[in-house]
Amino acid sequence: MQTLYMQEFQKIVGAENVLTGQEDLFCYSYDATPGYSHLPEAVIIPENVQQVSAILRLANQHEIPVYPRGSGTNLSAGCVPLKGGIVLLMNRFDHIIDVDLENLVVVTEPGVIVADLNNIAAKHGLIYPPDPGTVATATLGGTIAENAGGLRGLKYGVSKHYVMGLEVVLANGDILHTGGRNVKDVSGYDLTKLFTGSEGTLGVITQATLKLVPAPECKKSIMAVFKNLDNAGKTVAGIIAAKITPATLEIMDNATIRTVEDYAHVGLPLDAEAVLLIEVDGMPEVVAKEANEVLRVLKTNHADDIQVAQNDAERDKLWAARRAALPALAKLRPTTYVEDATVPRSKVPEFLREVSRIAKEFNVTIGTFGHAGDGNMHPTIVCDSRDLKEMESVKKAMNEIFLSAIKLGGTLSGEHGIGLGKLPWMEQQHGSKVMDAMKSIKRALDPNLILNPGKLVGEC
Amino acid sequence: MQTLYMQEFQKIVGAENVLTGQEDLFCYSYDATPGYSHLPEAVIIPENVQQVSAILRLANQHEIPVYPRGSGTNLSAGCVPLKGGIVLLMNRFDHIIDVDLENLVVVTEPGVIVADLNNIAAKHGLIYPPDPGTVATATLGGTIAENAGGLRGLKYGVSKHYVMGLEVVLANGDILHTGGRNVKDVSGYDLTKLFTGSEGTLGVITQATLKLVPAPECKKSIMAVFKNLDNAGKTVAGIIAAKITPATLEIMDNATIRTVEDYAHVGLPLDAEAVLLIEVDGMPEVVAKEANEVLRVLKTNHADDIQVAQNDAERDKLWAARRAALPALAKLRPTTYVEDATVPRSKVPEFLREVSRIAKEFNVTIGTFGHAGDGNMHPTIVCDSRDLKEMESVKKAMNEIFLSAIKLGGTLSGEHGIGLGKLPWMEQQHGSKVMDAMKSIKRALDPNLILNPGKLVGEC
Known part of the structure; x- marks a missing residue:
């Protein structure tokens, strides 16, 4: 320069x-x-x-x-x-501008850390539901630009469901204000939703109007161990069929279970094919009823062990296993790829089986955990990036994982975005016509291609 | 041609x-x-x-x-x-292609009538929440292209919250498939949301993947009459502050009340400034608790008369008054303009007062009813389009209504779309930079401007 x-x-x-x-x-x-x-x-x-x-x-x-x-x-x-x-x-954009309790919205700058917004919302008995794993460090601007999700996607949705309006600066310096505090708004193209998840390739977010919702009055967590993966899959389907929408419905596969047990000694059986962690939330009456129904579904589908948290301490203990998944896997080897290939909910068992097969075929270590309720899986490959031969196998395994997700009607990314990492498979998922449409939108709003160039739509 | x-x-x-x-x-x-x-x-x-x-x-x-x-x-x-x-x-596209109960989605052609989808969903204990007044005649394609709302927007959102994927044909004949059955999907720009609500100006919808949700187990309706509009406004704020999200929270103003009473003789006091119709839904335990809380808020805010429906027949009676609003107003004069200028929830009383003032100032008849919970109002102007002098006043009144909504941080349209009707005010709401951005997207996807030309973004 x-x-x-x-x-x-x-x-x-x-x-x-x-x-x-x-x-x-x-x-x-x-x-x-x-x-x-x-x-x-x-x-x-x-x-x-x-x-x-x-x-x-x-x-x-x-x-x-x-x-x-x-x-x-x-x-x-x-x-x-x-x-x-x-x-x-954008870290100096760190002010929360307005907390509007009558309209249940907050107007914030993008450099505010997600957890800081959560703390303010909690004071008013409200929550901002998107909760990526990086909630304590990630900025709101980043989570909006990436349309971040988290563990509550099944019941509460992801970032885009809470972004009501944006201030965005286009490549040419134009300052746009999109959306606002109106719950219903169909005035023109939904630019708010277009910028949300556009990964900084269409504009720079300088302010956001976000929706808050009432915090659930209480929660109940249940953990279930399955020797047979299919029974775990049937349980997920059974919970949905029973018209229950848990806030959280997490799964860990055998490779993850073994790693977590070795790391945290929480008492998981090493031969279990799957562990489900289920949390229902809402009014106490609802939580009691739904928890009972979940237990019924678990028993019907032959869960081999069921633990119900009776208090906060027990809840923390159950969650410790799930929280240990990523650090336990990451500790195994120097390099960790956390992917987020996602499939329709009904395809989760088939996808987990495919990932196990791929790990064996290419002789790489993959633990998979994730959000079974919404099909958002995290196949996590641990390896050593200095071992070039191993990295060849990792590359091949990753390719197979993404192709397998696409084949099952899934998507390359449930919540981490495309960036550079998943660019090579974009055309395979979407086809050339969709890519052409996306590129034409990119060129329309950023004709000189200066904004985060090379990402999401690649060269165009 | x-x-x-x-x-x-x-x-x-x-x-x-x-x-x-x-x-x-x-x-x-x-x-x-x-x-x-x-x-x-x-x-x-x-x-x-x-x-x-x-x-x-x-x-x-x-x-x-x-x-x-x-x-x-x-x-x-x-x-x-x-x-x-x-x-x-598009009426021959009238097939429902797949009802996928495991993933709670339906794949449908756009010519299917909304009510027909509702009937199929009901068989499985599910609902498709968007419910415009025209539910018995409107097609799904039309409601998606317009991002239609309805009476349940406050709790359940509008069409865009339920459109998970689309098949769309672009102006050049390219067939795109966007989104799919994945609850979480951040792979590329959210074209699904861009086409939803684009009013047929960007592409023609030929198939849609829609989300269904469990039907609420029960409902409870409450009607309250207010001699003082501010107390009605405070009630709406009080319900939200009490962390209750009713499925329906409707309001009728004095002009509408008088017209409805004259038309349907349901026993509304002619001097009431507002009537609220509130419906909570969900599990019986939740409904009982929330209904009690709503009653408490109503009493705190000096509701002058409260009726609670004890059974379906009584519920129908309460709803009859709200349902009569549009036909009663439409019967007054030969021509009916149903507008949908929308404001943030907290601004509803101020907006209603503005509309009354405008009606007096321009000597036109305007009844306003609508969705107080989400700020989506329907100022309804009845007149005679053959009376050119009257129409001049109607035009002026309409202009003032839209400007007043914009001034209150509102939007031209909560659920009816822009089309031609609201085009003259688009730049006033959005500013020229946002309009430029919308036009550049239009030109990117439809360079010859053949799709529904002249609408939403006007000439470009």
Whole structure:
């Protein structure tokens, strides 16, 4: 980048908010996805929408790539500044602007950490349901741009269900306001939903109006162990058929169970093919009724062991096993790929079996856990990225996993986004016509292709 | 249109499915919106996606306008073939393709009537929540293209919350498949949500994958009469503050109350400023608890009369008053404009007062009823379109109503769409930058501007 441009950027945000030291550039060259990194030319830290607009106008004029970034917890290399240019760090946008209890909405800047919003909502007996695993570190802007999900997707949906309006800066510097505080709004194309999940490729989010919902009065957690995977699958189907929508309905496969047991010693049988963790929430009367119904379905489908948490301490104990899944797997080997290939709920057992077969075939270690209720699985491959021969097998296994999800009517990503990581399979999932349509939208809103270039729709 | 093209279209769908008689053209020249009509040159009735693709390819090549249409119940002139060309009648797409109980989705063609889907869902203890007033006649395709709402928006949301995937034909004939049966899916831009509510301006819907949800076990309806509008407003706020989300929370203003009473003699006091109709639904235990809480809020806020339906017959009686609102108003004068200017929930009393003031100022008759829980109001202007002087006043009043909704942070349309009817105010609501963004998306997907041209984004 020419020195001239750098001076212009410094004029916009102040010299202290343009980082160009090697250690700074290195820190923003990667995100939470293994295997991807590239140095940017500068890290720019704006603090208001006018600055973002001025930065983008200048970048657009000189075709400088811009990579918006929050906390960098992305799992599909969405933050990696693949073509150099600017990392646009949004962490100074850290104010909650309005908590509107009458309309149950909050207006917030994108740099606010999800957990901080949760804490404020909790004071009013409300919740913001999207709860990715990175809730304590991820920014709201990042979770909106990636349409993040979490453990409550089955009952509560994902980020897009809670984003009511956005302030977005386009590549040309135009500041748009979409949506608002209206529960019903069909005035024009739903730009709010288009920007949500667009992974920073269409615009930079500078403000969001988010929906809050009443917190459930109580919760009940049940854990069940299955020696037979099919019985776990039938239980999931049986719970849905019984018209129950649990807040959480998680599954861990045998590889994960063995790893978790070895790591946390929570008493899981090593030969179990699946563990389900089910949590119902709502009014006490509802929770009692639904928990009983879940127990009935579990017994009908031959659960081999059932534990019901009678209090918070017991609930924490059951959840400890599920929470241990990722750290336990990650501890096995130096490199961890957490994927999120997702299938329709009814296909979960078939998909888990496919993943086991793939792990054997390519001799790689894969533990799968995830959200059985909504089909959002996390096949987690642990390996050593320095072992190039092993990485060849990992690549092949990953390819088979994604193809198998697509074949089962699934999708490449339930909640982590496409970024760079899943780009190679996009056309296989969507076909060339859908990709053409997506690319034409990208070009319409960002004709010079400066926003997070190379991601989601790839080159276009 | 040249005879040559007509022959080509006949080749695609058969001569019997290309209507050109004057009586046919007249029947498809208008929809349910008063004041708009234009004759098409032909009405074409395809029966499968390949035919739609071939029709659009030909129309695109020769820049012939195409107006997709279901039952024509549109209230914003969205179906009117403003520039002649083709009305593309989708009623032969009337098959439900799959009812998938494990994944709680239905795959359907767009010509299926909403009520027919409801009947099938009911057999399985499920519901499809979007319920526009035209549920017995409107097609699913039309309700998806318009993102239709209904009386249950507060608790259950609107069409876009239930559209999981679409088959759509673009202007160039490309057949796209978007989304699918996955509850969580963040693979690429959310084209499903972009086409939902795009009013036939971006593509023609030929198939939809829709989410179903368990039917509530029971319901309880409560009607309350208020001599003071503010107390009604405080009641709505109080119910939300009490963390209750009723399925229905309807309001009628004084003008509507007087008209309904005159029409249906249901015993409403003529001096009441507002009537609220509240329905909670769910498990019996929840319904009992929430109904009690609603009663408490009503008493706290000085409701002047409260009626609780003890059985289905009494529920029907309470609902009769609300159902009578539109027919009672429509009976007053030859012409009825049902608008749907919508405001944030907290602004409903202020908006109702504004509408009363506007009615007085311009000496027009306006009854307002609607969905107080989600702020979606229906200011209904009754008049005589043959009286040009009166129509001048109606136009002025309508302009003031929309400007007042926008001023209160509201939107031009909660559920009827923009079409032609609300186009004049689009830029005032959104600003020129948002309109530019919407137009650029329109041009990206429909470069020759053949799909429902002149609507939603106007000329572009």
